[in-house]
Amino acid sequence: MQLYNTLSAKERARLIEEAGQDRLTISFYKYAHIGNPQLFRNHLFIHWNELGVLGRIYVAYEGINAQLSVPAENFEAFKTHLDSISFLENVRLNIAIEQDNKSFLKLKVKVRNKIVADGLNDSTFDVTNKGVHVDAEQFNALIEDPDTILVDMRNHYESEIGHFKNAITPDVDTFRDSLDIIEKDLADHKEDKKLVMYCTGGIRCEKASAYYKHKGFKNVYQLEGGIIEYTRQVQKKDLENKFLGKNFVFDHRRGERISEDVISNCHQCGKSCDTHVNCANEACHLLFIQCEECSEKMNSCCSTECQEIAALPFEEQKRLRKGKHASNKIFKKGRSEVLKYKR
Numbered sequence: 001m002q003l004y005n006t007l008s009a010k011e012r013a014r015l016i017e018e019a020g021q022d023r024l025t026i027s028f029y030k031y032a033h034i035g036n037p038q039l040f041r042n043h044l045f046i047h048w049n050e051l052g053v054l055g056r057i058y059v060a061y062e063g064i065n066a067q068l069s070v071p072a073e074n075f076e077a078f079k080t081h082l083d084s085i086s087f088l089e090n091v092r093l094n095i096a097i098e099q100d101n102k103s104f105l106k107l108k109v110k111v112r113n114k115i116v117a118d119g120l121n122d123s124t125f126d127v128t129n130k131g132v133h134v135d136a137e138q139f140n141a142l143i144e145d146p147d148t149i150l151v152d153m154r155n156h157y158e159s160e161i162g163h164f165k166n167a168i169t170p171d172v173d174t175f176r177d178s179l180d181i182i183e184k185d186l187a188d189h190k191e192d193k194k195l196v197m198y199c200t201g202g203i204r205c206e207k208a209s210a211y212y213k214h215k216g217f218k219n220v221y222q223l224e225g226g227i228i229e230y231t232r233q234v235q236k237k238d239l240e241n242k243f244l245g246k247n248f249v250f251d252h253r254r255g256e257r258i259s260e261d262v263i264s265n266c267h268q269c270g271k272s273c274d275t276h277v278n279c280a281n282e283a284c285h286l287l288f289i290q291c292e293e294c295s296e297k298m299n300s301c302c303s304t305e306c307q308e309i310a311a312l313p314f315e316e317q318k319r320l321r322k323g324k325h326a327s328n329k330i331f332k333k334g335r336s337e338v339l340k341y342k343r
Contacts, residue, residue, distance in 0.1 A: 005107060007106075009106055012106065021071050022071075022072040022099070023070060024071075024072050024095060024099065025067075025069050025099055025103040026070060026093050026095055027067045027068070027093075027094045028092060028094060029203040029206075030088055030091050031115075031127050032063045032128075033061065033062070034059065034061055034064070040059055041110070044057065045109045051071070052070065053069070053074075053078065054106060055068025055104040055108070056108050056250075057109040057110070058111075058112045058115045059110070059111050060112045060115045061113075061114075062114055062115055062127055065116065065203055067104070067251065069101075092224075092229070094225055094226070096228070096249070096256065097228070097256045097258075100253055103253060104251060116204055117174070117175065118175060118179060118207060118211070120179075125210070125214050126214070127210050129213060130209050131195075131212070131221055132222070134196075136229070136233035136239055137233070137237065139198075142196050143196060147192070147194055148194045149189060149193050150164060150166060150167045152168065152169045152170070152199070153175065153178060153197050153199040154200060155175070155333070156171050156172060156334065157248065157287060157333045158200070160264050160289070160334070161245050161246045161255060161264045161289070162245030162246040162247055162248065162255075162258060162274070163245070167198075168182075173335070175207075175208075179208065182212075183212065186217075190215075190216050190218060193219070194219045195219060196223070197222050198222065198223035198227060198230070199223075200247065200249065201225065201228050202222065202224060202229070208222075228256075231256075241259055244259055244261040245258065246258060248276070255274065255276060262274050266289055266294055267288045267342045268288075268290060268291075268298065268339065268341065269291060269293070271294075275289060276288070276289055277289075279300070279301050279302040280300040281306035281307075281309045282317065282321065283321045284309075286334075286336055287333040288339055290302075
């Protein structure tokens with residue numbers, strides 16, 4: 001029985017073009033106690049592969065985190081299958097504001113230790129004991145309250161291109177880095193302030209809300225559905241949009257525009273810009289912000305060194321990469337000495 005991809009991304013892209021059918025980009029998550037993640041993973045792959053689902057899905061003992069693309073014509077069948085799984089019945093689905101038929105080109109369902117890496121090893125911490133969920137209207141009212149502390153639970157490269165006004169945006173590389181930093185910085189306000197958190201789709205701030213309740217914070221709130229759901233509600237209910245800039249997303253689009261504000265700058269020339277790219281040198285692949293002028297000048301590379309390598313014949317590039325492990329230090333996000341205007 002097939003439990004893995006058999007087509008390359010290039011082959012899949014061609015088939016999507018030939019099909020000429022619209023697809024929906026969707027994300028969802030659910031914290032739950034899963035007894036056998038591997039068995040559950042196989043179950044999902046078999047059913048979703050038949051429906052033409054593509055995406056990146058993580059399954060763990062603590063739940064599921066999914067970012068995926070499904071043919072629009074198969075959406076109801078996909079939803080029916082979700083509802084057949086007891087803990088996923090009526091799960092909230094975040095449908096992307098901007099659709100792209102090629103947001104995902106493979107179906108990857110992976111078993112992980114956790115659906116959100118947190119670096120915690122505390123058996124008394126219950127991730128399902130979450131904070132109070134608030135909708136867009138309640139959120140807008142809360143963040144105008146002087147007794148509220150608003151915290152962005154995302155990483156530096158995400159909040160750099162967009163965030164809510166007056167939010168604390170920790171300069172961190174990973175979610176696990178932010179947990180202790182925020183607790184330490186806000187230690188004096190565990191009882192007298194409202195701690196309100198947000199992230200892309202809700203999964204990180206939901207775990208964070210449970211963690212800070214565990215650590216003694218008395219008034220903990222999270223934006224339900226994250227920035228994605230907030231934007232949908234703002235548009236549907238004609239509410240004031242308090243988000244500035246773009247929402248970073250984890251597919252090839254790298255961002256959805258929420259407001260016309262451009263709050264970041266090109267990392268190479270300093271020009272106002274909020275377009276994330278990956279360095280064209282595959283051995284580097286650095287994620288950074290680059291304007292159109294610098295992209296043309298640098299051939300979509302982050303440095304002259306990478307520009308020289310990317311100009312070499314493909315086989316020569318492969319030879320140079322051979323034997324070099326592509327660690328997180330190589331595929332880092334937005335941090336490099338070559339980026340002169342990285343804030």
